Amino acid sequence: MEKKDKDKDKGYNRRSFINNGVRLALGVSVVGTAAFTLQRSASGKDYVWQIDPFKCTQCGRCATECVKAESAVKCVHAYALCGYCDLCGGYFKPGAKLQTGAENQLCPTAAIQRKFIEEPYFEYIIDEELCIGCAKCVKGCSAFGNGSLHLQIRHDLCLNCNQCSIATNCPSDAISRVPASEPYIIKGNFTTEEES
Amino acid sequence: MLKKIPNLALILILFALLTGSFLQAQQRFPKPEFDTGYVQPDPTTPEPRAMALEYFDVLVLLAVLSLASWLAVKKRSRRGLLWLSVFSLIYFGFYRDGCICSIGAIQNVALSIFDPGYAISITALLFFILPLLFALFFGRTFCAAACPLGAIQDLVVINPVSIPSWIRKTLGFIPVIYLALSVLFAATGSDFIICRYDPFVGIFRMDGPFLMIFLGITFLLLGMFYARPYCRVFCPYGVLLSWMSKFSKWHLSITPSECIKCKLCKDSCPFDAIEVPVEQAYRTPEVSRKNLKRFILYIGLIPVLILLGGWIGSKSHIFLSRVHPDVYLAELMISQPELKEDEENLDIQAFLESGDTFEQLVDQAAVIREKFRKGSLVMGGFIGLALGITLMNQVVFRRREDYEPHKGDCFSCGRCMDYCPIDSQKSKGESQKLNVESLKLKVENQKSVKSKG
Amino acid sequence: MKKRGLTIVILVILTVIIGVIVVDFLNNRPDRRGENPYALEVDQYKVVDPELISHKETRNFDLGLLIASDMSLYDRALYVSGNSSLVVIPLDGRPATMHEILPRATCLEVDQGNIFVGFSTYVAKYSHEGELLQEWPHLGESTVITNLAIKEDKVFVADAGNRRIVIFNREGEQEGEFEGKAESEAGHGFIIPSANFDLAVNSFGELWVVNTGKHALENYSDDGRMRGYWDKASFDIDGFMGCCNPARITVMEDGSFVTSEKGIVRIKIYDQSGELISVVAPPALFKKERSANEEGKAPEVCVDENGVVYALDFDRDVIRVFEPIESE
Ligand code: SF4
Ligand code: SF4
Ligand code: SF4
Ligand code: SF4
Ligand code: SF4
Numbered sequence: 001m002e003k004k005d006k007d008k009d010k011g012y013n014r015r016s017f018i019n020n021g022v023r024l025a026l027g028v029s030v031v032g033t034a035a036f037t038l039q040r041s042a043s044g045k046d047y048v049w050q051i052d053p054f055k056c057t058q059c060g061r062c063a064t065e066c067v068k069a070e071s072a073v074k075c076v077h078a079y080a081l082c083g084y085c086d087l088c089g090g091y092f093k094p095g096a097k098l099q100t101g102a103e104n105q106l107c108p109t110a111a112i113q114r115k116f117i118e119e120p121y122f123e124y125i126i127d128e129e130l131c132i133g134c135a136k137c138v139k140g141c142s143a144f145g146n147g148s149l150h151l152q153i154r155h156d157l158c159l160n161c162n163q164c165s166i167a168t169n170c171p172s173d174a175i176s177r178v179p180a181s182e183p184y185i186i187k188g189n190f191t192t193e194e195e196s
Numbered sequence: 197m198l199k200k201i202p203n204l205a206l207i208l209i210l211f212a213l214l215t216g217s218f219l220q221a222q223q224r225f226p227k228p229e230f231d232t233g234y235v236q237p238d239p240t241t242p243e244p245r246a247m248a249l250e251y252f253d254v255l256v257l258l259a260v261l262s263l264a265s266w267l268a269v270k271k272r273s274r275r276g277l278l279w280l281s282v283f284s285l286i287y288f289g290f291y292r293d294g295c296i297c298s299i300g301a302i303q304n305v306a307l308s309i310f311d312p313g314y315a316i317s318i319t320a321l322l323f324f325i326l327p328l329l330f331a332l333f334f335g336r337t338f339c340a341a342a343c344p345l346g347a348i349q350d351l352v353v354i355n356p357v358s359i360p361s362w363i364r365k366t367l368g369f370i371p372v373i374y375l376a377l378s379v380l381f382a383a384t385g386s387d388f389i390i391c392r393y394d395p396f397v398g399i400f401r402m403d404g405p406f407l408m409i410f411l412g413i414t415f416l417l418l419g420m421f422y423a424r425p426y427c428r429v430f431c432p433y434g435v436l437l438s439w440m441s442k443f444s445k446w447h448l449s450i451t452p453s454e455c456i457k458c459k460l461c462k463d464s465c466p467f468d469a470i471e472v473p474v475e476q477a478y479r480t481p482e483v484s485r486k487n488l489k490r491f492i493l494y495i496g497l498i499p500v501l502i503l504l505g506g507w508i509g510s511k512s513h514i515f516l517s518r519v520h521p522d523v524y525l526a527e528l529m530i531s532q533p534e535l536k537e538d539e540e541n542l543d544i545q546a547f548l549e550s551g552d553t554f555e556q557l558v559d560q561a562a563v564i565r566e567k568f569r570k571g572s573l574v575m576g577g578f579i580g581l582a583l584g585i586t587l588m589n590q591v592v593f594r595r596r597e598d599y600e601p602h603k604g605d606c607f608s609c610g611r612c613m614d615y616c617p618i619d620s621q622k623s624k625g626e627s628q629k630l631n632v633e634s635l636k637l638k639v640e641n642q643k644s645v646k647s648k649g
Numbered sequence: 650m651k652k653r654g655l656t657i658v659i660l661v662i663l664t665v666i667i668g669v670i671v672v673d674f675l676n677n678r679p680d681r682r683g684e685n686p687y688a689l690e691v692d693q694y695k696v697v698d699p700e701l702i703s704h705k706e707t708r709n710f711d712l713g714l715l716i717a718s719d720m721s722l723y724d725r726a727l728y729v730s731g732n733s734s735l736v737v738i739p740l741d742g743r744p745a746t747m748h749e750i751l752p753r754a755t756c757l758e759v760d761q762g763n764i765f766v767g768f769s770t771y772v773a774k775y776s777h778e779g780e781l782l783q784e785w786p787h788l789g790e791s792t793v794i795t796n797l798a799i800k801e802d803k804v805f806v807a808d809a810g811n812r813r814i815v816i817f818n819r820e821g822e823q824e825g826e827f828e829g830k831a832e833s834e835a836g837h838g839f840i841i842p843s844a845n846f847d848l849a850v851n852s853f854g855e856l857w858v859v860n861t862g863k864h865a866l867e868n869y870s871d872d873g874r875m876r877g878y879w880d881k882a883s884f885d886i887d888g889f890m891g892c893c894n895p896a897r898i899t900v901m902e903d904g905s906f907v908t909s910e911k912g913i914v915r916i917k918i919y920d921q922s923g924e925l926i927s928v929v930a931p932p933a934l935f936k937k938e939r940s941a942n943e944e945g946k947a948p949e950v951c952v953d954e955n956g957v958v959y960a961l962d963f964d965r966d967v968i969r970v971f972e973p974i975e976s977e
Contacts, residue, residue, distance in 0.1 A: 023443040027332050030440075034325045037308050037316055046317045048244045057546045060685035069403045079236035083842020085862060085892035087882055089912065094691050094884050108687060118232045120840060120862065134687035143691070144891025144912040146843045156242035159293050159401065162300045162320075163388030168521075169677070171546035177314075184241045357655045367663070393670050407673055414666060422659045429663055524678060540684040 047177035049164040053150035053187050055174035058135035058142070062151055065166040066133075072158035073133035073151050073166065075111070075126045078187040081148035084121035088114070089144025090137035091124055106140050108132070128154065150187050250319040253292065257326060257342060260284055264341035265334035267610070268448045274610035277340050281347035289344030294400035298323045298338065299345065299433040300391045302375070303382035310383040310567075327433075331440035335447040338437060339427065340608040345396050349424045350609060352416050356423040356466035364468055365586065367429050368605075372582045375432035376575045377516075384567045386520040395426060423466035427607065438604035448601065448608045451616045455598035462599065464615040469605040474596045491591045498584035502577045509576020510569060517568035526561035529554065694884050694913055695932040701886065703918065703927030704958060704971035706934065710738060712966045719767075719796070720961040720968065722951035723759035727959060727968060730754035730766060735779060738968070748779025758797040758804075762819070765804055767794040772806055774821065785821035793844050796897075800850040803871060807858070809846035812839040814858060814873065827873025829860060837863070845896035845911065845947065851904045859898055864889040866898065866906065866923065879923030886917075887925040896947030902954050909960065911947035916960055916971070929958045929971050 051062070051073065062073040091114055093106050105112065111130035115123045126149075133151055141149035153164075153175075167175035178185070260280060267276040288297065301324035308316035327338035339346045359367075374390075381387045391397075395411040398404030418425045427434055441447065450461050450470070462470060517523045525543060528535060535541050536548065547557065601612065715731040722728075727738045735748045735757065756767040763782065764775040770792040774783040788794070793810035803824070806815040815826040830838040839846070840862025848858040855876075856869045865880030881888035889895050895908035905926060906919045914935035918926045935945050948969075949961040958971040 019443050019445075023332055023445060026440055026443060027329065030325055030328045030332070033305065033309070034321055037305055037321055038318075040308060040312065045315060046247050046250065046319070047315070055550070057542075057549055058689075059542045059546060060687040061542075063687060067397070067404050067408070068401070069405075076239045078239055080238075082236070083862070083892050085842050087864075087892060089891045094689075094694055094890070106689070117234050118230055120837060121230060123236075136687045136689050139689040143689070146892070154242055155244035158244070159295055160244060161295055162297075162304065162391045165392065165405075168387055168392070171543040172550060180244055180247060183244050186239055186241065357652055357659070359656055359659070363656070363660070370667075389674070393674075407669070411666065411669070414662065418659065418662050418666075421655055422663075425659075425663065519674075542682070542685055 046180040048153075048155060048160050048180045048183045049158065049167060049175055050153050050178040050183060050185055051151050052174050052176065052185055053138075053152070055172050056135070056138070056151055056170075057172045057174070058139040058151075059171050060134050060136070061169050061171070062166055063132045063134035065169045067159065067161060067165045068157070070157075071133040071166075072153055074128045074131045074154045074157070075133065075135070075137055075149055076152040076184075076186060077124060077126055078148045078150065079123070081146050081187055082124065083146050083148075084117060084123060085145060086120045086122055088122065088124055088141070090141030090149045092140075094140075107137050108134060112137060124149070148187065152184055152186065155183050250296075250317070253288075253296070254319055254322045254326075256287060257323065260342045261326060261330045261338060264337040264608075265330055268337050268340055268608045269334050269446050272448075272452060272610070272613050274614050277608075277610045278350075280341040281350060284342050285344045285347035285351070287344075288342070289348065289396070289400040294344060294394065294397035295391075296320055296323055297345070297394075298327050298343070299431060300388065300394065302433055302436070303378060303388045303390055306379045306382040307385065311385055314385075328436060328440050331437045331444060333445045335441045335444045335603060335606060335608045336434075336437045337448075337608045339434070340610065344400065345394075345431070346424065346427055346607065348396055348399070349415070349419045349426060350607075352419045353423040353466050354420040357421055358463070358468050359422070361468075364428075365590075369583065369586060370429050371432050371435045373579060374430055375435045376579050378432055380516065380568070380571045380575045381519055384517075384520060384564060384571055386564075390432060424607065428467065428605075441606070442604045444603060447603050448606065448610065448613070450599055450601060450612045451618050452613075453618055455600075456618065457597075457599065458617060459599070460617060461612045461615040464612040465601070465606075466611065467605060467607060467609075469602045469607070470612060471596060471600050471602050473598060487591050491588065494584065494588040494591065497587065498581065501580035501584040503580070505576035505578070505580025505583070506573050507576065509572040509574070509579070512576075513568045513572035514565070516572055517565045520561075520564050520568070522557065523561040523564050523568075526557050529557070691913060694890070697886055697915070697928050697931035697933070701925075701928045702931060703973060704929040705974050706930070706969055707972045708970050710968040710970075712736070712968065715966060717949075717961055717963065717966055718754055719756040720949045720951055720959065721757050721759045722953060722959060724761075725953075727951065728757055728759050728764065729961065729968070730757045735764070735766070735775075746779075748775070750775065750779070750781075755794055756796045758799050760799050765797050765799065767797050767806065769793060772797065772804070772817065772821070774819075783821050785817065786823070788815060795844055795846040796848055798848045798850045798856065800854060800856065800871070805848055805850070805856060807846045807848050809841045809844045812841045812846075814839075814848065814869070816871075816873070825872060827869070829858065829867060829869070829873070829875060841893075843893045845893040847895075847897045849898055849900045849906075851900035852902055853904060855904075857898070857900065857906070859895055861893040861896065864894060866895075866919075881923055886915075886928065894947070897949050899950045899952050901952050901956065907950050907952050907958055909947045909950045911945060914945040914947060916948065916950060916958065930960065930969075934969075935962070935964070 063071050066072050091106060091112050093104055109130045109132055111127045111132075113125045113127060115125060117123050135151055138149045138151055141147055164175055260283070264277060264280055267273050267280065288294065296319060301320045304316050304320040305324050307314050327342065330337055341347070378388075378390045381389055393411065395408065395415045398408035399412040399416075415426050422428075457473060462472065464470070518527065521543070525547060529544060535544050539545065601608075710727075712729065712731070715729065715734065715736060717729050717731040720727055720729045725740045727740065729736045729738065730750070732753055733749060733751050735750050735754070736745055737747075738745045750766055750773075752768060754766045754768055758765045764777060764779075766773050766775060770789065771787045772785045772794065773781060774785070776782055788806075788808060789811070791810040792808050794806055795809045796807040798805045798807075802819050804817045804819060806817060808815055813826050813828045816824045818824055828838045839858070839860050841860075842862055845861050846859065848856065850856050856871065858867050858869055859865070860867050860878070860880075863880050864882040865878050867878040868876045870876055882890075884890045889908070889910060891910075891912040894910040894912065896911045897909040899907045901907060901918070904921050907916065907929065908919060909916045913932045915932050916929040918929060920926055935948070946963040948963060951959040953959070956973045960969045960971060962969055
């Protein structure tokens with residue numbers, strides 16, 4: 001009985017010694033990984049996902065690929081760039097002749113409101129409740145207008161996924177992490193190369 | 197007739213001027229001015245969730261982990277752990293939408309190690325290391341009460357069946373492969389597969405793509421009979437936790453003092469994580485010798501397995517590298533050049549519009565493939581090593597006399613503790629010993645009564 | 650036995666889960682994905698009746714690294730302004746010459762005496778040898794000069810930023826300006842939503858200005874009174890589509906117009922009263938090139954006395970020559 005206990009103790013001691021050693025090693029490697037990561041890319045910054053409207057090619061996946069059933073991507077209007085055109089390429093279906101009926105609207109959900117400002121200027125306002133981020137109007141606006149309509153990830157809706165599911169699927173690599181302090185890339189805020 | 201103007205000098209001058217002219221920012225076209233004095237509105241920019249709240253998340257995690265460890269190791273309260281896990285489910289799951297989570301953070305860490313351009317957020321890093329450190333001392337208390345994925349599965353355990361050990365062990369190897377692949381894909385910047393196939397975020401968000409919801413529901417249904425299926429067959433973070441936990445200092449124990457081998461707890465663990473004492477019969481000298489032989493064989497096998505794994509890994513790097521969209525696109529465009537004309541192929545069209553040349557894409561793909569070549573080699577070796585160690589662990593060397601949780605597999609859920617008859621005995625010291633003896637008797641009696649009846 | 654059955658069921662479900670994940674993972678590939686359900690279909694407007702096409706592309710000049718901004722035709726030579734330089738390309742095959750002009754010019758116009766170069770906010774006068782003769786006063790902050798036209802001793806400067814035409818004499822003295830406003834119902838003034846604002850003086854000495862927001866060509870007297878206009882807004886081939894079209898025009902010997910549109914790029918010829926005569930280049934010839942976020946820019950157009958149209962294709966930095974198809 002006594003001997004057995006002793007044996008057990010010995011075994012126990014050896015085991016606990018190994019255990020302690022391995023634990024130390026594991027602990028060091030975890031903390032070491034963390035430290036390495038930190039010094040490699042130390043940043044108190046946080047990142048959020050955003051679309052670079054200058055890269056986006058309006059492929060329509062923003063409407064379908066977001067993990068949310070209703071995409072966190074919405075169309076944003078950079079009013080400062082807009083020509084306030086009567087015949088808006090982002091609002092009307094090609095070929096439609098200035099009738100504002102829903103059937104003449106480009107937007108599949110009729111999410112764009114047209115507001116008369118003064119002869120002959122109209123303002124186009126996106127109803128984000130309705131917009132599904134399909135970029136159809138964006139395409140129309142950049143094709144025929146000034147490109148003032150563009151897509152942005154709306155951070156009140158976005159879940160800030162670890163990996164944005166649209167980003168993995170975006171054919172133009174337009175979505176990337178941006179510092180949370182500047183979470184938007186609004187077109188009108190930029191001085192862009194002047195169109196000739 | 198095609199006429200080229202430039203001679204070389206001209207090109208050079210033009211080039212110099214061109215680079216200069218790009219630098220000067222051009223004025224944007226002025227806004228329209230309205231006679232009525234109307235001023236255009238500015239687009240709204242709703243702010244993302246404040247960073248301070250993310251630090252708060254870390255604090256919550258820390259608090260939950262500490263509490264869980266205390267509940268599991270010291271307080272020994274299954275009920276406490278249960279309620280804590282419900283809290284975590286609500287907070288990290290339903291309130292925080294299942295993001296950020298420690299499991300996915302593996303990928304952030306991997307990416308930030310291999311891609312200097314990516315800066316990991318402190319929150320993600322802490323989410324990654326805190327549970328591991330806790331596991332190193334207290335076992336997988338993260339799984340017990342802090343992980344929302346674990347919690348939701350734990351709640352649906354109804355009628356768990358015990359699965360033959362060899363199947364369990366085989367299935368248990370899948371997470372290792374999953375871990376290796378997800379690290380490989382994350383490190384090469386290809387994809388975050390853990391996040392993509394996280395089965396429960398869809399449920400946490402009550403919204404999501406069909407596949408996500410489908411997987412979530414399937415896992416929950418399965419979980420009624422096969423407890424914690426995601427944890428046991430998929431969770432890559434569980435692999436790391438289990439390594440840590442194996443060497444934990446103060447792991448939860450089934451009995452508060454001394455095991456009386458009453459076997460009452462034997463079937464209490466829904467995860468088959470309780471190890472039974474090694475019977476005396478198995479500890480005969482010849483068995484020991486046989487074990488030793490097997491042990492040595494397996495040890496010798498490890499380098500072979502590593503080499504084999506590495507070889508298979510590097511053989512499959514071409515296949516694996518296709519996961520990266522750039523590599524895939526480059527291959528696609530080489531093998532099917534006619535797709536360039538296909539207006540419907542958005543990815544190729546988008547690439548053509550991007551202004552990059554095909555050669556750039558191919559170069560890029562080659563760089564990525566090279567990363568994959570090295571990565572797959574290491575990954576294969578790692579899988580081989582893990583396989584070797586698993587085999588090696590099959591050989592029972594250690595005498596086990598008590599019923600104990602398998603430190604690697606145990607989720608520290610605390611269920612078994614309630615089954616131990618000793619737990620109800622609050623007495624300490626000498627009287628305890630007596631009690632143990634009497635208990636033993638009592639249990640024996642019960643058993644004999646049972647077997648008679 | 651029952652337990653065994655359950656185990657098998659569990660294993661089957663697990664296999665299915667893994668299978669679904671793997672299949673989904675492998676299927677999510679660029680060539681296995683559907684088309685864009687929200688695509689904007691404009692292809693039907695790119696089709697042009699071949700009967701209408703009057704010109705054929707015969708050759709082109711590659712501009713190399715020059716990022717061109719405007720082009721002018723004078724005395725059998727093309728004058729192209731680009732990044733800080735002015736390139737003169739004689740059409741008879743003599744080598745091109747280059748002058749440095751700083752900073753980046755937005756437009757230019759040439760006549761027998763001088764080369765006038767428009768920069769963003771001012772105009773400068775150069776000699777034919779490329780020597781800077783005069784820098785004219787700046788026209789103010791929000792000025793965006795997009796085009797010039799010369800009529801005898803007057804230089805008309807199109808300022809898209811302020812939606813006005815500024816009139817200078819050849820010495821750079823400002824003689825007036827007008828915004829195209831008139832009392833009549835058409836006289837709304839220039840509506841210029843973007844930096845596309847062209848003007849031209851035809852061989853009868855008439856000044857024509859494009860009011861792009863109205864898809865109109867308007868005729869003005871030298872002092873800025875509107876004398877007539879025509880407009881055509883339509884996606885069909887006989888009109889101008891989208892906003893800001895026609896982005897560029899030039900005039901032929903007989904007073905008809907060569908127009909160039911952005912968006913769906915097309916070059917067409919209209920008669921004096923705005924009837925479509927023919928199509929010089931259909932949109933198919935300007936298939937969107939790589940690298941452009943915005944859809945095609947409108948090519949600058951020039952036309953010579955034989956009806957040959959020179960189009961400066963900004964998306965490719967090539968001058969494309971369209972010669973009339975000989976009718977049998
Ligand atoms: S997925 Fe990319 S290219 Fe497509 S609409 Fe979204 S941002 Fe644009
Ligand atoms: S067309 Fe698409 S992106 Fe534009 S407003 Fe409508 S739903 Fe939104
Ligand atoms: S981060 Fe997630 S929620 Fe946000 S846009 Fe991307 S997929 Fe949608
Ligand atoms: S095994 Fe993974 S999923 Fe399960 S509780 Fe642990 S960390 Fe969470
Ligand atoms: S504490 Fe561990 S051994 Fe006990 S029931 Fe839970 S998982 Fe099983």
